[in-house]
Amino acid sequence: MNHHTKRKFVHISMVVFALLIGVLSPALIAFICFAALIFNAFILPGLSSKGLERKEDLQRGYSLGMLAYPAVLLFLSICFYSQQYFLAVGWMAMAFGDGFAGLIGRTFGGRKLPWNKNKTWTGLLAFVFFGTLGIVLITKWFEFVSVLQWSLNEEALELVKRPGVYLSNSSLLLMAFLASSVAALLESMEGWIDDNIVVPISASFIAYYFYFADFGHFLSSIQSLFLNGYLSSLVLLIFALAAVFWGKIDVKGAIAGTLIGLLLLAAEGPFALLLMAVFFVLGSLASSYQKEWKRKRKLPGSREKKRGWKNAVANAGPSAFFAILAMNLPGQSEEYLIMMAAAFAAASADTLSSELGMATGNSFYRILDWKKGKMGDNGVVSLMGFFWGFAGAFFIASFSLLIFPSVKAFVVILIAGFLGTIYDSLLGAGLENARLMNNHTVNFISCLLAGATAGLFI
Numbered sequence: 001m002n003h004h005t006k007r008k009f010v011h012i013s014m015v016v017f018a019l020l021i022g023v024l025s026p027a028l029i030a031f032i033c034f035a036a037l038i039f040n041a042f043i044l045p046g047l048s049s050k051g052l053e054r055k056e057d058l059q060r061g062y063s064l065g066m067l068a069y070p071a072v073l074l075f076l077s078i079c080f081y082s083q084q085y086f087l088a089v090g091w092m093a094m095a096f097g098d099g100f101a102g103l104i105g106r107t108f109g110g111r112k113l114p115w116n117k118n119k120t121w122t123g124l125l126a127f128v129f130f131g132t133l134g135i136v137l138i139t140k141w142f143e144f145v146s147v148l149q150w151s152l153n154e155e156a157l158e159l160v161k162r163p164g165v166y167l168s169n170s171s172l173l174l175m176a177f178l179a180s181s182v183a184a185l186l187e188s189m190e191g192w193i194d195d196n197i198v199v200p201i202s203a204s205f206i207a208y209y210f211y212f213a214d215f216g217h218f219l220s221s222i223q224s225l226f227l228n229g230y231l232s233s234l235v236l237l238i239f240a241l242a243a244v245f246w247g248k249i250d251v252k253g254a255i256a257g258t259l260i261g262l263l264l265l266a267a268e269g270p271f272a273l274l275l276m277a278v279f280f281v282l283g284s285l286a287s288s289y290q291k292e293w294k295r296k297r298k299l300p301g302s303r304e305k306k307r308g309w310k311n312a313v314a315n316a317g318p319s320a321f322f323a324i325l326a327m328n329l330p331g332q333s334e335e336y337l338i339m340m341a342a343a344f345a346a347a348s349a350d351t352l353s354s355e356l357g358m359a360t361g362n363s364f365y366r367i368l369d370w371k372k373g374k375m376g377d378n379g380v381v382s383l384m385g386f387f388w389g390f391a392g393a394f395f396i397a398s399f400s401l402l403i404f405p406s407v408k409a410f411v412v413i414l415i416a417g418f419l420g421t422i423y424d425s426l427l428g429a430g431l432e433n434a435r436l437m438n439n440h441t442v443n444f445i446s447c448l449l450a451g452a453t454a455g456l457f458i
Contacts, residue, residue: 097131346420357385379429
């Protein structure tokens with residue numbers, strides 16, 4: 001049995017512990033995840049004689065993947081402490097979906113994915129099939145355990161009301177397919193983010209929002225856009241074509257930006273689109289400032305002639321995500337729309353902090369230890385960069401007053417947006433330097449975290 005096969009069998013075998021979810025208390029499940037993290041860090045390498053580590057892990061001295069697996073499950077066990085069914089969904093997507101995708105994709109090969117030559121259609125389809133199967137199986141197990149506990153304790157009626165129990169078969173199949181498909185696509189993205197991180201988190205949160213979403217409200221919002229928002233949609237299209245004509249973005253980037261803009265229009269109308277336009281104009285101006293000076297010094301992003309779809313998704317994707325949640329969860333729509341604005345504030349703050357901070361800063365420091373750093377390196381910041389980051393967040397927060405005429409909303413968007421630059425620098429210094437993320441992923445996650453931060457204080 002080769003090295004890769006051993007890793008995948010260990011990967012899949014962890015499903016045994018997932019069966020304890022719903023049987024043991026949430027505290028014990030979190031403890032098991034923590035114990036697994038300690039075990040993988042200090043005991044497993046010795047037991048396996050380091051036979052499970054990749055070459056880069058041996059050079060580094062530890063396996064990031066083996067640490068990320070239990071660490072992410074520990075994170076999810078805390079996020080879904082009182083609704084651990086969603087932890088089970090993420091666990092099965094990783095164990096079954098990702099595990100069998102690696103085994104089958106490597107064994108049978110097949111045609112390469114157009115967006116990642118290291119992955120095959122065989123592996124992607126295997127991920128979707130076995131991920132869906134795993135989620136369905138764990139749901140049925142969860143249902144069985146809940147009914148059994150109820151039969152032993154008739155007063156515990158809340159057990160049968162837990163998420164995942166008594167979903168209709170069609171809803172369950174759709175939810176499982178959607179969660180595993182999105183997780184499979186994200187896992188297949190080259191250099192996007194480590195699969196031990198992205199797979200369980202994406203599957204768990206998709207299942208969570210599927211369970212509580214009001215799809216009728218979402219569809220009515222989309223329908224209203226096509227019936228009443230055609231003028232705004234036309235303005236968006238003209239704006240995208242103008243950006244392509246002036247060389248600010250390529251065709252794929254324009255298509256991605258247009259789709260994101262339509263989601264924003266459906267969620268909040270022209271005002272949300274205004275935030276996107278302000279971010280785009282500010283970012284374009286900041287990127288153009290001292291462009292030749294940056295190019296001569298080979299600074300990050302200076303050689304990009306046009307922004308592409310990855311730029312659009314990384315910077316505006318989190319706002320689109322919160323817009324979708326606002327349409328699907330109408331009871332909390334205002335909170336999610338403020339989170340949408342905060343994500344845009346973070347994107348604006350990060351762009352201005354990076355582009356203008358490099359051009360105007362004098363002293364640069366590593367954010368983790370505040371020692372002198374090299375301009376443009378991941379995790380290196382400057383005081384001028386912080387100033388421009390605050391200014392970028394301030395611009396978006398000010399325009400957000402047109403949507404949310406509230407001092408509290410303004411302050412929350414401003415602070416969360418500025419914190420986005422801090423998140424970006426910390427992720428760059430940590431996970432990006434460890435090659436668990438790339439620059440686009442760091443931008444996406446930092447904007448997502450900024451939106452989530454706003455959600456904590458609304």
